[in-house]
Amino acid sequence: MHNRVDKFKETARAEMKNELSQAFLLMLSLGAPIMRQIGMSSFPDPAAAEAYGRAIRTESIERLPELLEEFKKNAQAKGAKVIWARDSAEAKASVLDIAKKRGINYITKGKSMVTEEIGLNEHLISNGVDVFETDLGEVITQMLSRAPFHIVGPALNVPPEEISAVFLKRGVIKQPTVNPVELGKAVREYMREKFRYLDMGIVGVNMAVAETGTIINVENEGNIRMNKSSPRTLVAIMSIEKVVPTMADALHMVRILSRNCTGQKLTGYVSMDTGPKKSDEMDGPEELFIIIVDNGRSEIYRDIKVREILKCIRCGACLNACPIYAKIGGYPYGFSYSGPMGQILNPMLLGIEHTSDLFRACTLCGACKKICPAGIDHPSIILEYRARQIKDRKHQTLSARFENNLATCSSLAMSSSMLWNLAVKTVRPLFNSLAEDGYIRDMPFGAKGWFSCRNLRAMPDKTFHEIWKKLNLPNPDDVRKKETL
Numbered sequence: 233m234h235n236r237v238d239k240f241k242e243t244a245r246a247e248m249k250n251e252l253s254q255a256f257l258l259m260l261s262l263g264a265p266i267m268r269q270i271g272m273s274s275f276p277d278p279a280a281a282e283a284y285g286r287a288i289r290t291e292s293i294e295r296l297p298e299l300l301e302e303f304k305k306n307a308q309a310k311g312a313k314v315i316w317a318r319d320s321a322e323a324k325a326s327v328l329d330i331a332k333k334r335g336i337n338y339i340t341k342g343k344s345m346v347t348e349e350i351g352l353n354e355h356l357i358s359n360g361v362d363v364f365e366t367d368l369g370e371v372i373t374q375m376l377s378r379a380p381f382h383i384v385g386p387a388l389n390v391p392p393e394e395i396s397a398v399f400l401k402r403g404v405i406k407q408p409t410v411n412p413v414e415l416g417k418a419v420r421e422y423m424r425e426k427f428r429y430l431d432m433g434i435v436g437v438n439m440a441v442a443e444t445g446t447i448i449n450v451e452n453e454g455n456i457r458m459n460k461s462s463p464r465t466l467v468a469i470m471s472i473e474k475v476v477p478t479m480a481d482a483l484h485m486v487r488i489l490s491r492n493c494t495g496q497k498l499t500g501y502v503s504m505d506t507g508p509k510k511s512d513e514m515d516g517p518e519e520l521f522i523i524i525v526d527n528g529r530s531e532i533y534r535d536i537k538v539r540e541i542l543k544c545i546r547c548g549a550c551l552n553a554c555p556i557y558a559k560i561g562g563y564p565y566g567f568s569y570s571g572p573m574g575q576i577l578n579p580m581l582l583g584i585e586h587t588s589d590l591f592r593a594c595t596l597c598g599a600c601k602k603i604c605p606a607g608i609d610h611p612s613i614i615l616e617y618r619a620r621q622i623k624d625r626k627h628q629t630l631s632a633r634f635e636n637n638l639a640t641c642s643s644l645a646m647s648s649s650m651l652w653n654l655a656v657k658t659v660r661p662l663f664n665s666l667a668e669d670g671y672i673r674d675m676p677f678g679a680k681g682w683f684s685c686r687n688l689r690a691m692p693d694k695t696f697h698e699i700w701k702k703l704n705l706p707n708p709d710d711v712r713k714k715e716t717l
Protein backbone atom coordinates (compact mmCIF):
# COMPACT_ATOMS: atom_id res chain seq x y z
CA MET A 233 0.00 0.00 0.00
CA HIS A 234 1.21 3.48 -0.84
CA ASN A 235 2.28 5.12 2.40
CA ARG A 236 1.06 8.70 2.96
CA VAL A 237 1.89 9.22 6.64
CA ASP A 238 3.74 12.41 5.71
CA LYS A 239 0.36 13.96 4.79
CA PHE A 240 -1.10 13.42 8.26
CA LYS A 241 -1.74 17.05 9.17
CA GLU A 242 -3.18 18.19 5.87
CA THR A 243 -5.42 15.12 5.52
CA ALA A 244 -6.59 15.53 9.13
CA ARG A 245 -7.47 19.18 8.48
CA ALA A 246 -9.42 18.25 5.36
CA GLU A 247 -11.28 15.48 7.17
CA MET A 248 -12.25 17.82 10.00
CA LYS A 249 -13.89 20.08 7.44
CA ASN A 250 -15.63 17.17 5.70
CA GLU A 251 -19.21 17.25 7.02
CA LEU A 252 -19.96 13.72 5.85
CA SER A 253 -16.93 12.28 7.65
CA GLN A 254 -17.76 14.25 10.79
CA ALA A 255 -21.38 13.04 10.90
CA PHE A 256 -20.27 9.48 10.32
CA LEU A 257 -17.50 9.61 12.92
CA LEU A 258 -19.91 10.95 15.52
CA MET A 259 -22.25 8.04 14.86
CA LEU A 260 -19.38 5.54 15.00
CA SER A 261 -17.86 6.82 18.22
CA LEU A 262 -21.26 6.81 19.94
CA GLY A 263 -22.63 3.54 18.55
CA ALA A 264 -19.66 1.17 18.31
CA PRO A 265 -18.66 1.23 22.02
CA ILE A 266 -22.29 0.51 23.00
CA MET A 267 -22.43 -2.46 20.62
CA ARG A 268 -19.13 -3.71 22.04
CA GLN A 269 -20.42 -3.30 25.58
CA ILE A 270 -23.57 -5.29 24.77
CA GLY A 271 -21.46 -7.99 23.11
CA MET A 272 -19.02 -8.27 26.01
CA SER A 273 -21.79 -8.35 28.61
CA SER A 274 -23.12 -11.53 26.96
CA PHE A 275 -20.22 -13.43 28.54
CA PRO A 276 -21.32 -15.01 31.86
CA ASP A 277 -18.36 -13.22 33.49
CA PRO A 278 -17.14 -10.45 31.14
CA ALA A 279 -14.18 -9.42 33.32
CA ALA A 280 -12.91 -13.00 33.57
CA ALA A 281 -13.38 -13.53 29.81
CA GLU A 282 -11.39 -10.40 29.10
CA ALA A 283 -8.63 -11.37 31.54
CA TYR A 284 -8.43 -14.83 29.96
CA GLY A 285 -8.14 -13.27 26.49
CA ARG A 286 -5.35 -10.96 27.64
CA ALA A 287 -3.53 -13.90 29.23
CA ILE A 288 -3.74 -15.84 25.94
CA ARG A 289 -2.28 -12.93 24.00
CA THR A 290 0.50 -12.47 26.57
CA GLU A 291 1.42 -16.16 26.45
CA SER A 292 1.24 -16.22 22.63
CA ILE A 293 3.73 -13.40 22.30
CA GLU A 294 6.06 -14.52 25.08
CA ARG A 295 6.30 -17.97 23.45
CA LEU A 296 6.23 -16.68 19.87
CA PRO A 297 9.36 -18.38 18.45
CA GLU A 298 8.49 -21.85 19.75
CA LEU A 299 4.79 -21.51 18.82
CA LEU A 300 5.67 -20.57 15.25
CA GLU A 301 7.91 -23.64 14.94
CA GLU A 302 5.16 -25.83 16.38
CA PHE A 303 2.59 -24.33 14.00
CA LYS A 304 4.86 -24.87 11.00
CA LYS A 305 5.56 -28.50 11.95
CA ASN A 306 1.87 -29.32 12.41
CA ALA A 307 0.67 -27.43 9.32
CA GLN A 308 3.28 -29.23 7.19
CA ALA A 309 2.28 -32.58 8.69
CA LYS A 310 -1.26 -31.91 7.41
CA GLY A 311 0.01 -31.15 3.90
CA ALA A 312 0.31 -27.35 3.92
CA LYS A 313 3.40 -25.75 2.39
CA VAL A 314 4.81 -23.19 4.81
CA ILE A 315 6.95 -20.33 3.50
CA TRP A 316 8.79 -17.83 5.70
CA ALA A 317 9.04 -14.30 4.34
CA ARG A 318 11.54 -12.01 6.03
CA ASP A 319 10.12 -8.86 4.48
CA SER A 320 7.48 -7.58 2.10
CA ALA A 321 9.68 -8.19 -0.96
CA GLU A 322 10.06 -11.88 -0.11
CA ALA A 323 6.34 -12.26 0.63
CA LYS A 324 5.31 -10.62 -2.64
CA ALA A 325 7.86 -12.59 -4.65
CA SER A 326 6.56 -15.87 -3.17
CA VAL A 327 2.94 -15.12 -4.07
CA LEU A 328 3.86 -14.02 -7.59
CA ASP A 329 6.00 -17.11 -8.06
CA ILE A 330 3.13 -19.39 -7.02
CA ALA A 331 0.77 -17.59 -9.45
CA LYS A 332 3.21 -17.53 -12.38
CA LYS A 333 4.16 -21.21 -12.05
CA ARG A 334 0.47 -22.08 -12.38
CA GLY A 335 -0.21 -19.74 -15.29
CA ILE A 336 -2.70 -17.73 -13.24
CA ASN A 337 -3.86 -14.39 -14.63
CA TYR A 338 -6.26 -13.34 -11.89
CA ILE A 339 -6.79 -14.03 -8.21
CA THR A 340 -9.47 -13.14 -5.69
CA LYS A 341 -8.59 -11.98 -2.23
CA GLY A 342 -10.24 -11.92 1.20
CA LYS A 343 -9.77 -8.95 3.51
CA SER A 344 -6.20 -9.01 4.80
CA MET A 345 -4.36 -6.17 6.47
CA VAL A 346 -0.91 -7.68 6.08
CA THR A 347 -1.34 -7.87 2.29
CA GLU A 348 -2.20 -4.16 2.34
CA GLU A 349 0.85 -3.50 4.50
CA ILE A 350 3.18 -5.20 2.02
CA GLY A 351 1.49 -3.73 -1.07
CA LEU A 352 0.60 -7.13 -2.55
CA ASN A 353 -2.16 -5.95 -4.91
CA GLU A 354 0.02 -3.36 -6.63
CA HIS A 355 2.84 -5.90 -7.03
CA LEU A 356 0.64 -8.60 -8.56
CA ILE A 357 -1.17 -6.18 -10.88
CA SER A 358 2.06 -4.64 -12.13
CA ASN A 359 3.30 -8.16 -12.90
CA GLY A 360 0.28 -9.16 -14.94
CA VAL A 361 -1.88 -10.88 -12.30
CA ASP A 362 -5.21 -9.12 -11.79
CA VAL A 363 -6.50 -8.87 -8.21
CA PHE A 364 -10.16 -8.77 -7.18
CA GLU A 365 -10.94 -7.88 -3.59
CA THR A 366 -14.00 -9.76 -2.36
CA ASP A 367 -14.93 -8.20 0.98
CA LEU A 368 -17.63 -5.62 0.17
CA GLY A 369 -15.76 -2.77 1.87
CA GLU A 370 -12.52 -3.72 0.15
CA VAL A 371 -14.29 -4.00 -3.23
CA ILE A 372 -15.51 -0.42 -2.79
CA THR A 373 -12.15 0.98 -1.65
CA GLN A 374 -10.34 -0.87 -4.44
CA MET A 375 -12.72 0.49 -7.07
CA LEU A 376 -12.43 4.00 -5.60
CA SER A 377 -8.61 3.64 -5.23
CA ARG A 378 -8.98 4.79 -1.66
CA ALA A 379 -7.27 3.81 1.61
CA PRO A 380 -9.30 2.04 4.31
CA PHE A 381 -11.24 4.37 6.58
CA HIS A 382 -11.43 1.86 9.44
CA ILE A 383 -9.51 -1.37 9.97
CA VAL A 384 -12.74 -3.36 10.40
CA GLY A 385 -14.98 -1.54 7.90
CA PRO A 386 -12.74 -0.04 5.20
CA ALA A 387 -15.60 1.73 3.39
CA LEU A 388 -17.97 2.32 6.32
CA ASN A 389 -18.07 6.02 5.54
CA VAL A 390 -18.76 5.83 1.80
CA PRO A 391 -22.36 6.89 1.02
CA PRO A 392 -24.59 4.71 -1.25
CA GLU A 393 -24.61 7.41 -3.96
CA GLU A 394 -20.82 7.15 -4.33
CA ILE A 395 -20.94 3.34 -4.27
CA SER A 396 -23.66 3.35 -6.92
CA ALA A 397 -21.62 5.66 -9.16
CA VAL A 398 -18.46 3.55 -8.98
CA PHE A 399 -20.37 0.27 -9.42
CA LEU A 400 -22.03 1.72 -12.51
CA LYS A 401 -18.68 2.79 -13.90
CA ARG A 402 -17.14 -0.65 -13.25
CA GLY A 403 -20.10 -2.56 -14.70
CA VAL A 404 -21.23 -4.10 -11.40
CA ILE A 405 -24.72 -2.59 -11.90
CA LYS A 406 -26.51 -1.61 -15.10
CA GLN A 407 -28.89 0.97 -13.60
CA PRO A 408 -28.08 3.44 -10.81
CA THR A 409 -29.49 2.51 -7.42
CA VAL A 410 -28.86 3.57 -3.84
CA ASN A 411 -30.77 0.64 -2.40
CA PRO A 412 -28.22 -1.16 -0.16
CA VAL A 413 -29.82 -4.57 -0.74
CA GLU A 414 -29.65 -4.17 -4.53
CA LEU A 415 -26.05 -2.94 -4.32
CA GLY A 416 -25.12 -5.90 -2.13
CA LYS A 417 -26.86 -8.38 -4.45
CA ALA A 418 -25.19 -6.91 -7.52
CA VAL A 419 -21.70 -7.17 -6.08
CA ARG A 420 -22.42 -10.71 -4.94
CA GLU A 421 -23.36 -11.77 -8.49
CA TYR A 422 -20.34 -9.93 -9.89
CA MET A 423 -18.08 -11.84 -7.48
CA ARG A 424 -19.70 -15.20 -8.17
CA GLU A 425 -18.44 -15.02 -11.74
CA LYS A 426 -14.91 -14.48 -10.48
CA PHE A 427 -15.19 -17.41 -8.06
CA ARG A 428 -16.65 -19.69 -10.75
CA TYR A 429 -13.44 -19.74 -12.84
CA LEU A 430 -11.02 -19.16 -9.99
CA ASP A 431 -7.66 -21.01 -9.88
CA MET A 432 -6.01 -19.19 -7.00
CA GLY A 433 -7.37 -17.41 -3.93
CA ILE A 434 -5.62 -15.39 -1.26
CA VAL A 435 -6.79 -14.94 2.32
CA GLY A 436 -5.39 -13.44 5.49
CA VAL A 437 -5.41 -15.31 8.80
CA ASN A 438 -7.13 -14.26 12.02
CA MET A 439 -5.60 -17.02 14.10
CA ALA A 440 -3.09 -19.78 13.50
CA VAL A 441 -3.28 -22.67 15.96
CA ALA A 442 0.12 -24.06 16.93
CA GLU A 443 -1.08 -27.39 18.33
CA THR A 444 -3.05 -28.36 15.19
CA GLY A 445 -1.53 -26.33 12.32
CA THR A 446 -4.97 -24.85 11.60
CA ILE A 447 -5.65 -21.43 10.11
CA ILE A 448 -8.85 -19.67 11.19
CA ASN A 449 -10.76 -16.87 9.48
CA VAL A 450 -13.71 -14.91 10.81
CA GLU A 451 -16.01 -12.89 8.56
CA ASN A 452 -19.61 -11.87 7.98
CA GLU A 453 -20.01 -12.06 4.22
CA GLY A 454 -18.98 -15.59 3.25
CA ASN A 455 -16.50 -14.28 0.70
CA ILE A 456 -13.48 -15.71 2.55
CA ARG A 457 -15.11 -19.12 2.52
CA MET A 458 -15.60 -18.76 -1.25
CA ASN A 459 -11.95 -17.73 -1.61
CA LYS A 460 -10.90 -20.78 0.36
CA SER A 461 -13.16 -23.40 -1.23
CA SER A 462 -13.38 -22.32 -4.91
CA PRO A 463 -9.79 -22.45 -6.19
CA ARG A 464 -7.31 -25.27 -6.64
CA THR A 465 -4.59 -23.21 -4.99
CA LEU A 466 -5.06 -21.27 -1.78
CA VAL A 467 -2.47 -18.90 -0.35
CA ALA A 468 -2.96 -17.80 3.26
CA ILE A 469 -0.79 -14.89 4.35
CA MET A 470 -0.25 -14.22 8.04
CA SER A 471 2.03 -12.03 10.10
CA ILE A 472 4.00 -13.88 12.77
CA GLU A 473 1.92 -12.66 15.73
CA LYS A 474 -1.27 -14.46 14.62
CA VAL A 475 -0.25 -17.70 16.28
CA VAL A 476 -1.96 -18.95 19.48
CA PRO A 477 -1.03 -22.07 21.45
CA THR A 478 -4.18 -24.22 21.38
CA MET A 479 -7.55 -24.61 19.66
CA ALA A 480 -9.28 -23.75 22.95
CA ASP A 481 -7.29 -20.49 23.05
CA ALA A 482 -8.20 -19.75 19.44
CA LEU A 483 -11.91 -20.30 20.06
CA HIS A 484 -11.87 -17.99 23.05
CA MET A 485 -10.06 -15.32 21.02
CA VAL A 486 -12.64 -15.70 18.22
CA ARG A 487 -15.37 -14.90 20.78
CA ILE A 488 -13.40 -11.92 22.07
CA LEU A 489 -12.60 -10.69 18.56
CA SER A 490 -16.22 -10.86 17.34
CA ARG A 491 -17.55 -8.96 20.34
CA ASN A 492 -14.89 -6.27 20.14
CA CYS A 493 -15.13 -5.86 16.37
CA THR A 494 -18.84 -5.68 15.78
CA GLY A 495 -20.52 -6.48 19.08
CA GLN A 496 -21.52 -9.94 17.78
CA LYS A 497 -21.22 -13.04 19.93
CA LEU A 498 -19.82 -14.73 16.85
CA THR A 499 -19.34 -13.57 13.27
CA GLY A 500 -21.53 -15.04 10.52
CA TYR A 501 -18.79 -17.37 9.29
CA VAL A 502 -15.83 -18.97 11.04
CA SER A 503 -13.74 -21.22 8.80
CA MET A 504 -10.90 -23.48 9.84
CA ASP A 505 -8.45 -25.14 7.46
CA THR A 506 -6.00 -27.77 8.56
CA GLY A 507 -4.01 -28.55 5.43
CA PRO A 508 -5.50 -28.74 1.92
CA LYS A 509 -8.51 -30.85 0.87
CA LYS A 510 -8.31 -34.50 1.90
CA SER A 511 -9.04 -37.29 -0.59
CA ASP A 512 -12.51 -37.91 0.90
CA GLU A 513 -13.50 -34.23 1.07
CA MET A 514 -15.58 -32.43 -1.57
CA ASP A 515 -14.55 -28.83 -0.97
CA GLY A 516 -11.29 -27.07 -0.40
CA PRO A 517 -8.08 -26.31 -2.25
CA GLU A 518 -5.83 -29.03 -3.63
CA GLU A 519 -2.79 -27.16 -2.37
CA LEU A 520 -2.47 -24.77 0.54
CA PHE A 521 0.43 -22.37 0.96
CA ILE A 522 0.86 -20.51 4.24
CA ILE A 523 3.19 -17.52 3.98
CA ILE A 524 4.39 -16.32 7.38
CA VAL A 525 5.47 -12.70 7.10
CA ASP A 526 7.91 -11.07 9.48
CA ASN A 527 8.40 -7.64 7.89
CA GLY A 528 9.98 -5.97 10.93
CA ARG A 529 8.12 -7.89 13.61
CA SER A 530 11.18 -9.75 14.90
CA GLU A 531 12.61 -6.32 15.66
CA ILE A 532 9.45 -5.49 17.60
CA TYR A 533 9.71 -8.81 19.42
CA ARG A 534 13.31 -8.07 20.40
CA ASP A 535 12.39 -4.59 21.62
CA ILE A 536 11.08 -5.35 25.10
CA LYS A 537 9.60 -1.88 25.64
CA VAL A 538 7.26 -2.17 22.66
CA ARG A 539 6.93 -5.94 22.23
CA GLU A 540 3.34 -5.92 23.45
CA ILE A 541 2.27 -4.29 20.17
CA LEU A 542 2.31 -7.82 18.79
CA LYS A 543 -0.59 -8.78 21.06
CA CYS A 544 -3.01 -6.81 18.85
CA ILE A 545 -5.85 -8.88 17.35
CA ARG A 546 -7.01 -6.11 14.95
CA CYS A 547 -10.44 -5.79 16.55
CA GLY A 548 -10.68 -2.03 15.98
CA ALA A 549 -12.14 -1.27 19.43
CA CYS A 550 -9.40 1.27 20.18
CA LEU A 551 -10.26 3.24 17.03
CA ASN A 552 -13.87 3.56 18.14
CA ALA A 553 -12.81 4.73 21.61
CA CYS A 554 -10.13 7.22 20.54
CA PRO A 555 -11.08 10.93 20.68
CA ILE A 556 -8.53 11.74 17.96
CA TYR A 557 -9.78 9.07 15.57
CA ALA A 558 -13.32 10.30 16.31
CA LYS A 559 -12.33 13.69 14.89
CA ILE A 560 -10.15 12.76 11.92
CA GLY A 561 -11.11 9.19 10.87
CA GLY A 562 -8.73 6.72 9.25
CA TYR A 563 -7.41 8.53 6.16
CA PRO A 564 -4.83 10.82 7.85
CA TYR A 565 -2.90 7.85 9.30
CA GLY A 566 -1.88 7.16 5.70
CA PHE A 567 -1.17 3.45 6.05
CA SER A 568 -3.01 0.14 6.50
CA TYR A 569 -3.27 0.61 10.26
CA SER A 570 -5.07 3.58 11.77
CA GLY A 571 -6.17 4.87 15.16
CA PRO A 572 -4.27 3.96 18.33
CA MET A 573 -3.18 0.56 17.01
CA GLY A 574 -1.72 2.32 13.96
CA GLN A 575 -0.05 4.91 16.17
CA ILE A 576 1.87 2.17 17.95
CA LEU A 577 2.48 -0.25 15.06
CA ASN A 578 3.27 2.10 12.15
CA PRO A 579 6.31 3.74 13.82
CA MET A 580 7.97 0.34 14.14
CA LEU A 581 7.11 -0.63 10.56
CA LEU A 582 7.87 2.69 8.89
CA GLY A 583 10.41 4.25 11.25
CA ILE A 584 9.96 6.60 14.21
CA GLU A 585 11.52 9.45 12.22
CA HIS A 586 8.78 9.22 9.55
CA THR A 587 5.78 8.84 11.83
CA SER A 588 6.10 11.49 14.54
CA ASP A 589 2.81 13.16 13.53
CA LEU A 590 1.09 9.88 14.34
CA PHE A 591 2.39 9.31 17.85
CA ARG A 592 2.23 13.02 18.67
CA ALA A 593 -1.47 13.17 17.75
CA CYS A 594 -2.44 11.65 21.08
CA THR A 595 -3.87 13.19 24.26
CA LEU A 596 -2.69 10.19 26.36
CA CYS A 597 -6.24 9.91 27.72
CA GLY A 598 -5.86 6.12 27.97
CA ALA A 599 -9.26 5.24 26.41
CA CYS A 600 -7.50 2.80 24.02
CA LYS A 601 -5.65 1.03 26.81
CA LYS A 602 -8.84 0.69 28.82
CA ILE A 603 -10.83 -0.88 26.00
CA CYS A 604 -8.13 -3.06 24.41
CA PRO A 605 -9.02 -6.77 24.79
CA ALA A 606 -5.38 -7.71 24.21
CA GLY A 607 -4.23 -5.63 27.19
CA ILE A 608 -1.94 -3.26 25.28
CA ASP A 609 -0.72 -0.13 27.07
CA HIS A 610 -0.81 2.27 24.11
CA PRO A 611 0.01 5.48 26.05
CA SER A 612 3.26 4.03 27.44
CA ILE A 613 4.37 2.97 23.96
CA ILE A 614 3.50 6.39 22.54
CA LEU A 615 5.52 8.06 25.33
CA GLU A 616 8.39 5.70 24.56
CA TYR A 617 8.40 6.81 20.90
CA ARG A 618 8.33 10.45 21.93
CA ALA A 619 11.26 9.90 24.27
CA ARG A 620 13.21 8.01 21.59
CA GLN A 621 12.57 10.75 19.08
CA ILE A 622 13.82 13.41 21.50
CA LYS A 623 16.90 11.35 22.39
CA ASP A 624 17.82 10.55 18.81
CA ARG A 625 19.31 13.86 17.64
CA LYS A 626 19.90 12.49 14.13
CA HIS A 627 16.17 12.08 13.47
CA GLN A 628 14.84 14.94 15.57
CA THR A 629 12.29 17.15 13.87
CA LEU A 630 12.56 20.91 14.39
CA SER A 631 9.73 20.93 16.94
CA ALA A 632 11.25 17.94 18.78
CA ARG A 633 14.58 19.78 18.97
CA PHE A 634 12.84 22.91 20.25
CA GLU A 635 10.97 20.85 22.86
CA ASN A 636 14.19 19.15 23.93
CA ASN A 637 16.07 22.44 24.29
CA LEU A 638 13.18 24.05 26.14
CA ALA A 639 13.01 21.14 28.60
CA THR A 640 16.81 21.27 29.17
CA CYS A 641 16.72 25.03 29.84
CA SER A 642 13.69 24.72 32.16
CA SER A 643 15.31 21.92 34.12
CA LEU A 644 18.50 23.94 34.48
CA ALA A 645 16.60 27.04 35.61
CA MET A 646 14.44 25.11 38.07
CA SER A 647 17.48 23.54 39.73
CA SER A 648 18.53 26.85 41.31
CA SER A 649 16.39 29.68 42.72
CA MET A 650 18.95 32.22 41.63
CA LEU A 651 18.85 31.00 38.03
CA TRP A 652 15.05 30.78 38.16
CA ASN A 653 14.65 34.37 39.34
CA LEU A 654 17.12 35.52 36.73
CA ALA A 655 15.27 33.60 33.99
CA VAL A 656 11.93 35.08 35.07
CA LYS A 657 13.34 38.58 35.03
CA THR A 658 14.84 38.07 31.56
CA VAL A 659 11.90 36.32 29.96
CA ARG A 660 9.10 38.50 31.42
CA PRO A 661 9.65 41.65 29.32
CA LEU A 662 10.09 39.54 26.16
CA PHE A 663 6.88 37.60 26.80
CA ASN A 664 4.86 40.59 27.82
CA SER A 665 5.89 42.62 24.79
CA LEU A 666 3.72 40.15 22.81
CA ALA A 667 0.68 40.57 25.10
CA GLU A 668 -2.53 42.38 24.24
CA ASP A 669 -5.24 42.98 26.87
CA GLY A 670 -3.31 40.80 29.30
CA TYR A 671 -3.09 37.78 26.94
CA ILE A 672 -0.49 36.45 24.51
CA ARG A 673 -2.34 35.13 21.46
CA ASP A 674 0.53 34.24 19.17
CA MET A 675 4.28 33.79 19.23
CA PRO A 676 6.92 33.49 16.56
CA PHE A 677 9.20 30.44 16.09
CA GLY A 678 6.83 27.57 15.48
CA ALA A 679 4.47 28.02 18.46
CA LYS A 680 1.51 28.71 16.16
CA GLY A 681 0.00 25.26 16.69
CA TRP A 682 -0.06 25.71 20.44
CA PHE A 683 -1.75 29.11 20.19
CA SER A 684 -4.28 27.99 17.57
CA CYS A 685 -6.61 26.77 20.31
CA ARG A 686 -5.53 28.59 23.48
CA ASN A 687 -4.12 31.87 24.79
CA LEU A 688 -1.46 32.43 27.41
CA ARG A 689 -1.87 34.94 30.23
CA ALA A 690 0.78 37.65 30.29
CA MET A 691 3.30 37.20 33.13
CA PRO A 692 2.40 39.25 36.24
CA ASP A 693 4.60 42.23 37.07
CA LYS A 694 5.75 40.59 40.28
CA THR A 695 6.33 36.96 41.17
CA PHE A 696 4.86 35.39 44.30
CA HIS A 697 8.28 35.55 45.99
CA GLU A 698 8.61 39.25 45.23
CA ILE A 699 5.12 40.00 46.64
CA TRP A 700 5.84 37.88 49.72
CA LYS A 701 9.08 39.69 50.34
CA LYS A 702 7.37 43.05 50.12
CA LEU A 703 4.70 42.07 52.66
CA ASN A 704 7.53 41.68 55.14
CA LEU A 705 5.83 38.77 56.88
CA PRO A 706 7.81 36.40 59.10
CA ASN A 707 9.55 33.56 57.33
CA PRO A 708 7.29 30.42 57.66
CA ASP A 709 10.38 28.25 58.27
CA ASP A 710 11.36 30.38 61.29
CA VAL A 711 7.77 30.25 62.62
CA ARG A 712 7.74 26.46 62.27
CA LYS A 713 11.08 26.13 64.05
CA LYS A 714 9.83 28.26 66.91
CA GLU A 715 6.65 26.17 67.26
CA THR A 716 8.68 22.95 67.36
CA LEU A 717 10.87 24.34 70.13
Ligand code: SF4
Nearest residue numbers: 544545547548550604
Ligand atom coordinates in the same frame (compact mmCIF):
# COMPACT_ATOMS: atom_id res chain seq x y z
S1 SF4 B 1 -4.74 -2.41 19.90
FE1 SF4 B 1 -6.24 -3.56 21.14
S2 SF4 B 1 -8.20 -2.50 20.82
FE2 SF4 B 1 -6.79 -1.80 19.18
S3 SF4 B 1 -7.18 -3.12 17.45
FE3 SF4 B 1 -5.50 -4.05 18.60
S4 SF4 B 1 -6.48 -5.49 20.03
FE4 SF4 B 1 -8.08 -4.13 19.28
